[in-house]
Amino acid sequence: MAPLLEIKGLKTHFSTDDGILQAVDGVDISINKGETLCVVGESGCGKTVTAMSILKLIAMPPGRIAAGQIIFEGRDLVPLTSQQLDEVRAKEIGFIFQEPMTSLNPVLTVGEQIAESLRRHEAVTRKQALERTIEMLKLVQIPNAEGRVHHYPHQFSGGMRQRVMIAMALACKPKLVIADEPTTALDVTIQAQILDLLQDMKERFGMAVMLITHAMGVVAETAQRVVVMYAGKVVEEALVDDLFGDPRHPYTQGLIRSIPRIDLASEHKTRLEAIGGSVPILVNPPVGCRFAPRCRHAMSICTEKEPVLREIAPGHRMACHLGDAS
Amino acid sequence: MSQYVLRRILIAIPSLLGISVVLFVVLALAPGDPFSELATNPNVPADVAASLRAKFGLDDPIYLRYLHWISAMAHGDWGFSFVSRMNVDQLILQRLPATLYVVGSAQILALLIAIPVGVFAATKPYSLFDQIANTLAFVGFSLPTFFTGILFILIFSVTLDWLPLVYTTDVKGTGIHWVLEMIRQAIMPVAVLGLFQAASMTRFVRSAMLDVIRLDYVTTARAKGLGQAKVIVKHVMRNAMIPVVTLIALQMPAVFGGAIVTEQIFRIPGIGSLLISSILANDTPVVMAVTFVFACLVVLFNLIADVLYGWLDPRISLR
Numbered sequence: 162m163a164p165l166l167e168i169k170g171l172k173t174h175f176s177t178d179d180g181i182l183q184a185v186d187g188v189d190i191s192i193n194k195g196e197t198l199c200v201v202g203e204s205g206c207g208k209t210v211t212a213m214s215i216l217k218l219i220a221m222p223p224g225r226i227a228a229g230q231i232i233f234e235g236r237d238l239v240p241l242t243s244q245q246l247d248e249v250r251a252k253e254i255g256f257i258f259q260e261p262m263t264s265l266n267p268v269l270t271v272g273e274q275i276a277e278s279l280r281r282h283e284a285v286t287r288k289q290a291l292e293r294t295i296e297m298l299k300l301v302q303i304p305n306a307e308g309r310v311h312h313y314p315h316q317f318s319g320g321m322r323q324r325v326m327i328a329m330a331l332a333c334k335p336k337l338v339i340a341d342e343p344t345t346a347l348d349v350t351i352q353a354q355i356l357d358l359l360q361d362m363k364e365r366f367g368m369a370v371m372l373i374t375h376a377m378g379v380v381a382e383t384a385q386r387v388v389v390m391y392a393g394k395v396v397e398e399a400l401v402d403d404l405f406g407d408p409r410h411p412y413t414q415g416l417i418r419s420i421p422r423i424d425l426a427s428e429h430k431t432r433l434e435a436i437g438g439s440v441p442i443l444v445n446p447p448v449g450c451r452f453a454p455r456c457r458h459a460m461s462i463c464t465e466k467e468p469v470l471r472e473i474a475p476g477h478r479m480a481c482h483l484g485d486a487s
Numbered sequence: 488m489s490q491y492v493l494r495r496i497l498i499a500i501p502s503l504l505g506i507s508v509v510l511f512v513v514l515a516l517a518p519g520d521p522f523s524e525l526a527t528n529p530n531v532p533a534d535v536a537a538s539l540r541a542k543f544g545l546d547d548p549i550y551l552r553y554l555h556w557i558s559a560m561a562h563g564d565w566g567f568s569f570v571s572r573m574n575v576d577q578l579i580l581q582r583l584p585a586t587l588y589v590v591g592s593a594q595i596l597a598l599l600i601a602i603p604v605g606v607f608a609a610t611k612p613y614s615l616f617d618q619i620a621n622t623l624a625f626v627g628f629s630l631p632t633f634f635t636g637i638l639f640i641l642i643f644s645v646t647l648d649w650l651p652l653v654y655t656t657d658v659k660g661t662g663i664h665w666v667l668e669m670i671r672q673a674i675m676p677v678a679v680l681g682l683f684q685a686a687s688m689t690r691f692v693r694s695a696m697l698d699v700i701r702l703d704y705v706t707t708a709r710a711k712g713l714g715q716a717k718v719i720v721k722h723v724m725r726n727a728m729i730p731v732v733t734l735i736a737l738q739m740p741a742v743f744g745g746a747i748v749t750e751q752i753f754r755i756p757g758i759g760s761l762l763i764s765s766i767l768a769n770d771t772p773v774v775m776a777v778t779f780v781f782a783c784l785v786v787l788f789n790l791i792a793d794v795l796y797g798w799l800d801p802r803i804s805l806r
Contacts, residue, residue, distance in 0.1 A: 213706075218706055244714065246712070247712035248712065250709070251712045252712060255710075256710040260703055263702065264704055264706075264707045265704055265707065266704040266707070266722050266726070267704070267801070268726055268799065269721075277713065277721075281711060281713055281714075329711070
């Protein structure tokens with residue numbers, strides 16, 4: 162079965178004063194119908210840019226999709242104009258953004274912001290759109306939906322705003338929802354509620370979810386498949402159990418080790434392990450493996466030759482020279 | 488809403504009183520008074536002049552004079568112009584329409600230019616259109632109105648003889664002819680004042696738009712597939728207009744100030760030229776009243792801005 166969305170060799174570049182910033186540099190990601198795929202990595206790894214590139218939501222210029230294909234239901238989205246993409250936006254692919262505090266327009270009621278999407282994509286009257294909006298708000302468990310629909314974003318808490326964002330993204334029942342760190346800006350108890358809600362909605366509407374996050378805990382709880390990104394490239398991809406059970410790439414291993422473990426902490430107090438250094442600035446990326454400067458297993462070949470992403474076990478792919486040696 | 492407006496009007500009273508105190512004190516300290524001309528007139532004996540001064544209370548202490556003036560103003564007695572030989576309130580009512588007509592039209596012209604140009608320039612920053620608009624705006628607000636005004640007169644009145652040189656209130660003719668003539672004689676002053684305003688406003692609209700256009704909720708709107716026009720008008724402009732409204736309201740004193748110069752150049756018998764001529768003639772009651780009317784207009788426009796603000800931004804509650 163062909164995947165719902167297939168990103169092939171995507172390169173998204175930004176022109177800056179210092180040169181071309183290769184934010185996304187040859188990424189392959191595919192998502193099947195009804196699947197939850199997590200994309201993980203530190204800030205600055207190109208996760209968000211990858212997601213934004215799908216619907217061309219990056220600022221162009223300075224951004225530019227330099228190469229690659231984004232095939233959604235058999236159609237390449239890259240050559241489409243913004244106008245043609247408007248038919249795909251919200252209707253086929255919904256988007257939930259990171260910051261519920263700033264992602265809603267402060268001068269329009271939340272009802273209007275949800276309803277305008279419905280009115281754009283479906284032949285509904287104003288009244289029908291309002292009814293559907295109230296229905297969506299009930300679905301995302303906003304109390305007193307009939308009254309709240311006329312309220313402005315500043316009258317909602319962060320968690321409630323993210324529920325509004327989810328209702329907005331799901332209003333047109335898209336086949337794929339891209340959630341860009343939907344819980345990062347929320348406090349922990351609300352995070353769990355929002356993830357549960359997202360899971361609930363996914364089951365109800367049968368859509369696929371591409372969940373972008375940097376929290377490995379979120380990955381373990383929600384994902385079926387995981388893509389690990391580092392410095393604009395995919396470094397490892399596996400089913401969630403395989404990834405946590407047998408992480409192959411040193412970066413993935415580092416990410417997993419950096420999860421606080423409450424069960425182990427009680428036995429022996431150990432310092433939480435961190436990955437030293439930070440993500441390189443991708444204007445003139447280092448030759449060879451981009452993770453090499455921070456890698457504890459780095460060999461001489463790592464700074465000379467770039468490792469390619471290849472299958473090491475069924476459905477488990479990674480890009481590291483370590484696999485070659487063993 | 489009406490309660491909010493009422494409260495704002497009540498707050499305006501003390502600020503207007505404060506302004507009147509300042510105006511009165513400044514004018515009292517300024518050299519010259521309504522009778523200084525009498526004093527230099529050899530036909531008026533010195534003792535007559537002195538008794539006139541005493542009769543009108545000009546030698547009273549300043550606070551008494553102020554109280555006298557403010558209570559008279561409150562009773563609707565705005566005084567008598569010694570130069571024009573008529574009541575000040577009538578004089579102002581005679582002159583105000585011309586000023587409001589020219590200043591109002593100029594502001595409308597400025598908005599009609601600044602908003603579309605600023606918005607369009609912001610949607611395509613650093614494009615050719617943006618560069619040209621920016622350059623023209625820069626030239627526009629670098630040229631003072633007394634320069635462009637005279638330039639316009641030279642080109643359109645003297646050389647080409649298309650437009651009248653002097654603005655008159657008693658336009659001959661009736662009906663459509665009168666309307667056309669009123670428009671024709673206002674073209675130059677409105678253009679000079681309006682283009683000057685439009686220049687700075689365009690740059691402000693553009694930067695306000697650029698501030699909003701990169702915000703997260705604009706990306707959210709784009710992700711809904713609304714289309715460029717709707718995203719810009721409904722999501723960006725609505726938010727960008729909030730600071731623009733403030734700027735326009737704060738600029739109103741400068742606009743009236745600019746109108747004084749423009750009125751002098753085009754000989755518009757408005758309230759600004761009235762102010763200048765009464766200052767030169769030491770016609771104190773008129774100067775006081777005109778400056779006070781200016782103050783009232785500025786306070787009024789601030790009030791309008793506040794109401795617009797509450798309408799544009801639901802986060803500001805009008806309570």
